[in-house]
Amino acid sequence: AQSVTQLGSHVSVSEGALVLLRCNYSSSVPPYLFWYVQYPNQGLQLLLKYTTGATLVKGINGFEAEFKKSETSFHLTKPSAHMSDAAEYFCAVTPARPDKVIFGPGTSLSVIP
Amino acid sequence: NAGVMQNPRHLVRRRGQEARLRCSPMKGHSHVYWYRQLPEEGLKFMVYLQKENIIDESGMPKERFSAEFPKEGPSILRIQQVVRGDSAAYFCASSPPGGQGGNTIYFGEGSWLTVV
Numbered sequence: 001a002q003s004v005t006q007l008g009s010h011v012s013v014s015e016g017a018l019v020l021l022r023c024n025y026s027s028s029v030p031p032y033l034f035w036y037v038q039y040p041n042q043g044l045q046l047l048l049k050y051t052t053g054a055t056l057v058k059g060i061n062g063f064e065a066e067f068k069k070s071e072t073s074f075h076l077t078k079p080s081a082h083m084s085d086a087a088e089y090f091c092a093v094t095p096a097r098p099d100k101v102i103f104g105p106g107t108s109l110s111v112i113p
Numbered sequence: 114n115a116g117v118m119q120n121p122r123h124l125v126r127r128r129g130q131e132a133r134l135r136c137s138p139m140k141g142h143s144h145v146y147w148y149r150q151l152p153e154e155g156l157k158f159m160v161y162l163q164k165e166n167i168i169d170e171s172g173m174p175k176e177r178f179s180a181e182f183p184k185e186g187p188s189i190l191r192i193q194q195v196v197r198g199d200s201a202a203y204f205c206a207s208s209p210p211g212g213q214g215g216n217t218i219y220f221g222e223g224s225w226l227t228v229v
Contacts, residue, residue, distance in 0.1 A: 032217075034217070036220075041223075041225075042222060042223070043117075043204060043220040043221050043222040043223050044156075044204065044206075044220040045220070046217060046219070049217055090155065090156065099161075099169075100146060100158050100161045100169055101146065101158075101206075101218050102158060103148075103155055103156040103158075104155065105154070105155040106155045106156075
């Protein structure tokens with residue numbers, strides 16, 4: 001079975017500061033990992049995904065994440081926060097075969113001017 | 114290529130009525146997923162369907178909720194005899210067949226159900 005935990009339901013950073021959103025997963029099989037972003041009253045938009053290959057994955061809007069198997073982590077980072085990054089961020093996991101995608105509880109990111 | 118289309122975007126129902134939410138997957142996608150998002154909560158998996166088959170309904174409430182994905186037409190999430198606790202955003206997502214694309218699922222804009 002797969003599960004996802006996200007440390008910190010709310011994270012605040014100053015504009016221009018580093019963004020770090022944490023995600024840890026558990027999976028009995030090799031996982032595929034995703035980060036999605038949700039703006040108010042909208043659906044979820046895919047930021048980036050890890051399937052196989054390079055463990056450092058680059059996504060849209062300057063975000064990237066690194067898959068660390070030994071730590072079962074897939075933390076999301078961005079070097080410099082922008083006001084438009086304020087949103088809800090969800091980490092998700094699925095096994096490497098057609099199956100449901102399990103989401104973490106989400107982290108709300110606030111960016112302070 | 115149109116994205117996942119959900120309708121209605123907003124639906125208001127009185128307690129005891131039925132709610133029907135529709136989802137048309139992206140072109141070429143044969144897998145559909147429904148998730149529910151309650152206020153201040155994350156996304157909870159409800160059901161995973163392929164054409165004419167329910168693959169996993171482990172997240173569906175045992176009563177009043179049903180889902181289908183017929184051979185022709187959109188997927189339907191049906192909630193009978195709605196109660197106030199059913200008020201939530203319901204998101205549909207779709208993915209390509211056979212695990213293509215790394216099981217990436219693409220979301221619709223959601224349907225917001227309000228029960229009064």
